[in-house]
Amino acid sequence: MNLRTTFFSRPLIHGAAWLGAALLAAGCASTTSGSVAAGGAGRSQLLLVSSDEVMQQSLQYYEQQNKQARAKGELITSGPEWSRVNAIMQRLTPQVAAFRSDAARWPWQLVLINEDTVNAHVMAGGKITVYTGLIRKLRLSDDEIAAVMGHEMAHALREHTREKMSQSAAGDMAISIGGALLGLGEGGQQMASMGKQLALDLPFSRSMESEADLYGLELAARAGYDPRAAVTLWQKMAQAGGSNGPSFLSTHPAPGDRMAALQAAIPRVMPLYEAARRGR
Template sequence: MNLSAPLSFAFATLISLAPPVFAKDEVSPDGVKVDKMSSLRNLVSEEELEAAAAQQYNGMMQQARQQGALAPDDHPEVQRLRKIAKDLIPHAVRWNERAAQWKWEVNLIGSKEINAFCMPGGKIAFFSGIINNLKLTDDEVAIVMGHEIAHALREHGRERAAKSGLASAGARIAGLGLSAVLGIDPNLAGAATGGLANLTMLKFSRDDETEADLVGLDIVARAGYDPRAGVALWRKMGMVSQSNTPQWFSTHPAGKSRIAEMERHLPTVMPLYAKAKGVQPTALPPYQTNVKGIAPIR
């Protein structure tokens, strides 16, 4: 960061005055374990980042509505997404106590984009393209949603903003000049106003992506969704990417190593899933997705 001395002093003061950390690292003796979060995120006010996210999200939804792209509340896919979110959200608080205060929202935008996101503060949106093109099962929707929720819970956006040196001395979010890497429809992305960053376009590091995968698997398993669906999801993504490169894929790098990391942690999360289903792990049948060419996952 290229900071002036006064600004550096202001940042140091902000850290020293920061309230106790709400997001947690090792939250229980079972489930996945992750590294401690970077203290750099304290350079950015969580309240102001969440307020900025809410402003942008509301603007995007309003613009989508004006374009006839926002699915109504009674749409079957909206109801499915919200039901899955309702199952996952109670298991989010164990990772970040602020999640209990978030005003969660889940919406569906009609678009061919293979994309989904969760903004800081629990603002979730799916694009119909990711559901339709990948023929997502409920378990696979949960994997996508859990992963995106995990980014918000682990405050990756807050950390990215801080590392970019884009917080003011008062922790005011101001013009985060970040590249449009998530492929949001520019007409919808333009809904972000007031010079604020479009938080749906934030690219996370590979470590952040891995952490979101693992925390997402933990949340999904506790909610009673099969974490093995994550392996099937990325195999589906690999099949789709043979003909084109979906935007969600480009910002969520996959490949054999990512699938292998998820498989490596299945023994940790499968007992959580079995407990949620009320059976012994050995009684769980293999996970079978709905696309030919993907073998059952044990």
């Protein structure tokens, strides 16, 4: 009997059992209700990492980002441009309660950074960063800005950062346990990790981007912003960015795929938009 195998077998079996139990327990969780834009069906999420841990890391990054932008004189906290984007966020914020009631009490906050970067992102808990290059270079309308903001808010509502961290941790543990049980060397485990990235991590990121598109579409419609602007937004993004390579190697869906999915979902949220417009 191999002493090395005897020593590792019990911890590895226990690790595999723990992983299976954790996946079973966490796999049926969901951070929000379903979206009308997505057909109303909810989706189970893998949430192994605690929300507190993700929040702490996000706030550290957020504070560091703001400190650096302030030091370079790029942090915008007032003025017409900031007021415009903030007003759009304030109209969107009450609509988050349609997906999860606690999110209406989150300290949603806008950071506008004066850079040519065509981008925006969100931190856990509702800290949204928008770069002026996105608005200026693409000449976005208020409806198109609402599509961007809704998309970013959807990432926060669905806790996609937490979900990605959980998915990555589960995959890495599975490779480590499986590799040890099968006797794979370092090279074999590296190949398995690459396969996991292509087969799981990248498609997983693309699915979350698509999900944020649809939830964001509904948020914008509920706030009285024209959901059709999501399509024109991505038309502008596609023209500005061109092709980023094969979609299977990207963390984001191809622009054409995004626009087709949004176009198909627009009829489902138009009644919400029309009701919001009548109520204003």
